[in-house]
Amino acid sequence: MKIDTAVWSVVLLCSGMFILCDGLSAHWGKTGNGRSLASVMLLAPLSYSTFAFINTRLNLAVTGALVNTIVVVGAALVGTFVFKEQLSSMQYLGIVLAVISMTLLHLD
Numbered sequence: 001m002k003i004d005t006a007v008w009s010v011v012l013l014c015s016g017m018f019i020l021c022d023g024l025s026a027h028w029g030k031t032g033n034g035r036s037l038a039s040v041m042l043l044a045p046l047s048y049s050t051f052a053f054i055n056t057r058l059n060l061a062v063t064g065a066l067v068n069t070i071v072v073v074g075a076a077l078v079g080t081f082v083f084k085e086q087l088s089s090m091q092y093l094g095i096v097l098a099v100i101s102m103t104l105l106h107l108d
Helices: 005-031 034-055 060-081 089-106
Strands: none
Touching: 005 034, 005 060, 034 060, 060 089
């Protein structure tokens, strides 16, 4: 299944919104900042609506795999670079395998 550029753009947008929600909820959990929680509450329905839109173009298995894999990789990167968390070598290997899996999903 070849995925066109427009669909990839929406997949990345959707994943980015979920990663932002993850980061904001982590910020709220660490600081108690109510604005972070309010932002998540406003952004989450839009994120799920975007996910539903992608499902009109791709089947659920591919949509879920792509979006969730990008969210996992993105959340790990946000944790590493924004929250200064440390990843083990096995966790880095998991990220590499996730990127490989996205590539394999894209191939026919």
